[in-house]
Amino acid sequence: MAENDREGYDRAIGLMRDCATEDGFLATPTERSNYRRIWGRDGAILVLAALRTGDSDLITTARRTLETLARHQGPHGEIPSNVDPATGRISYGGTTGRVDAGLWFAIGCAEYWHSTGDGTFLDALLPAIERLRFLLGAWEFNNRGLLYVPMTGDWADEYLQSGYVLYDQLLYLHAQRGFAALHAEVHGSRDHALLERLSRLRHLIRANYWFDEHDTAAGDAYHEVLYRRGQEAAPHCANRYWMPSFSPSGYSYRFDAFANVLASLLDVADAGQRQRVDAYIEEELLHDDLPLLPAFHPVIEPVHEDWEDLQMMFSYTFKNNPYEYHNGGLWPMLTGFYVADLARRERSDQARSLLRAVHRANALAMDGESWSFPEYLHGRNLTPGGTRHQGWSAAAAVIGHHALEGRNLFGIDDDQL
Template identity: 35%
Template sequence: VQVGFHRQAITQFLAENAPALEIQPESHQTPLKISYFWEKATAEEIHDLHQALLTAQLPCRVIYSHDVYLDIVPDRAGLGPAVKFLVDELVLAPNQVYIAADSNHAADLYRYGFQGIVVANATPQFKEAMQLRAYFSEKEGAQGLLEGLEHHKFFTRPGKAHQWDLAHEGFERAISSLRRNITPLGFSAASLTDNPLTDEESNYFAVWSRDGIKTGLWSLPLNDTDVTECFRRTLLLLAEHQSPQGQIPANVQIATAVPDYGGIGDIASIDSVLWFVIGSCRYAAHTGDRDFLTHIYPHLKLAMQWLRAHDSNNCGLIEIPESSDWMDLFPRSYNVLYDEVLWYQACCDYAVVSAVLAQKEEADSYDRLQERVRYKILRQFWPTTDKQVNGHFAETQFTIGNAQYLLAQISPFGFSWRCDVYANLLAGLMGLLDPPKMERVFQFLWGVGANSPYPVKCLYPPIQSGASDWKDYIVTNLLNLPEHYHNGGIWPFIGGLWVRFLAQHGRTELAHQQLNALAESCRLGIFEEWEFNEWLHGQTGRPMGKAHQAWSAASDISAYQAVHHDNITADFAPLSAEM
């Protein structure tokens, strides 16, 4: 906490530059707090004082309360960070923490999505600052606290034993939410009747390749006739609109059946094709529908040719244009971990179905390729300090030393050291990581709190304005601000993969615990409970995305089944020729 806090220098600076401040008695001072009297200071004056300290290279926090008390504390100190640390250590969800205050000295407590209470005798400045962050009691002091606790149902909340029921209720409600996305053409990305969609969001009235296929894969173990048939329609619709070159559309409009092959900026959706191959192979394997496989195989062959053409240097990995996968407004390109992991899985699955259909040459070719892709991913994306006998100058990622996770992207010109949480979880579930690497990934994600306040953030750390990889287009529609959307937002569908990663890695008790946290994140809603929102804010945990997002519901279903039934094989278990 004390790192960078220069108490004597701050005291001297304020004595010389802020004579209006009156130092409080020695009994009110501590080594990590400098306290002053400053009557009726305005918000602008407080801001200017803080900026002056920062300009003088004296990092700190400035806390002003009750129109008279000014405290200067270390930049990393405060009630908020302290309580957040304790919450993370105890593995509590934000809705399990109740806070109450009456002045700005505790304002930072209200940043983390806790159950907030503001008592009636709070200062006007504090009430104004809190706005929608808390319940405003009509009573003062302790009575106001009790009123707030009553509002938050503290005295009637079910006990710990009920948490198992919460996960089960989430499972049942996820099935209901999933059904809202069944359309005559296939799965919609989000419920078309539960979201106030604008013209700019008209592409939500579509069957999306990546959304629909993941939704189908994660709901296959339900063995629900309506859901399985909707998955089949999704795959056949996408195959019907495959381009002559082999590209699968990003989406197909439900009203007009018009395909769209690009998104914002008309950039190709590479992962739509990857998921199409994986989803088609695994639908056929799970259902045993040989007629479907025979019909879809020519489309798979053409799709794999289209994908393989993206390996322009014949290294085995495919080159990805910028922002051309599910992170469609995000700066990553060339060899992107997420896409390479899917490419590996597509090669494995396609080799198996080719063997099933007696396409031996095709099967052997892609079986050899998947081994090469696997080797390249582990060698290129997991740097070590070991000497590489065949290394070359462009492999700058090895300057990072021993990695704790697979890097987000690499190119001949550099690499991204950020952790793509989603891609690392996929790599673990798809069998690319051995147990020691699984453990290192777990320890890293657990250590940085990627699952806090809810499971799980998609990226760590988020890109901040001014960082070398920040791009102006990140703020388009204000979607990718730090802790938002693809820039470190929480995605329940990835949370489901996190639960399954824990279960597969043998951390069963923690998997149950995190399944409850996932259910709680799905229970939250913008307008009502159990909205299964698209994404949540990465720090506060409040829902900000579309309601009844199909893949959020489907991933919760697969996570529940993985923890309680241990029979989830549709999406990640290796396929065999005996399918």
């Protein structure tokens, strides 16, 4: 390992330790807004990174993270968006709940058990997992296999995306894999009805979120009229990348980096789709000076019709100026997931190049302090932005490092069910 790579990894492990508390991983030790709390989403990503390290202290903190989230589960099965154990304050979301908090929690629990074999943990958390599983089924609303996600209902909580969001469906797919693995462990048998639902969800994703000229969704479109109109309106997207979402009002067409990476990591994409997404990322997204993935592309500018609606989407202050935050900001965390995907597909040279970019981004200075681990970088100026000492920016470096050593990010797959 090159010296700079070793420093980047060691610094990342150091920040993960700084995020560790008796109650689990904080999103950041930095005092800002509600960031210095244990989050369902951030916490689970830190759990995945901790499991890759094999470090007993970090793995203990991973378990405590999940236990804290379960202890503060809502009355219907809701997993907190974030918890402040010091004050007892719990948030299940802002103007709407956070669908992906529960999805990440389910994934974290199953992956923790799969990695550690901790039966005591499983026995203690199984009731919370089952309540969550029931709630997620209710969030399908029409019992047709896809989750409906309200505006601001997932990690893009200040961006214009809602309805049947691909990112959430992919997490739902892996959460159901986890449910199936846990059922087999507890009952000693396969849950065939769940496995059928899982297979159906994977089929729905493949049929409804990838456009091509052959109309492969024929007979399998979630809503045939919406699908055909979406395909007709976006021929420039066909065979290039996965569509981010659709709703009763139609399809969205911007590139969603998290969704496209997860489609490959979770084995929904086939070889041809992976190749096309890789080409789109390389040709359209990666900055020559510092190749990091943006959350969404293209950027929403003041001249665009979406701009007025975007300006209304914020909790504390408006963050989504062009090339900032979700609106074209560059994210070390997302890039770390892509490194894991590339490494798993044995594209090691590209993975190492992007991992070095993650380290370089994490090393940037904020408030006069180097190794600031920024939340994101400005998409044009490459300056750090958002909250510093972001735990999942550190997790990205750790996940990417171990992926290149052959440790896959997700341990549970279809072959084991």
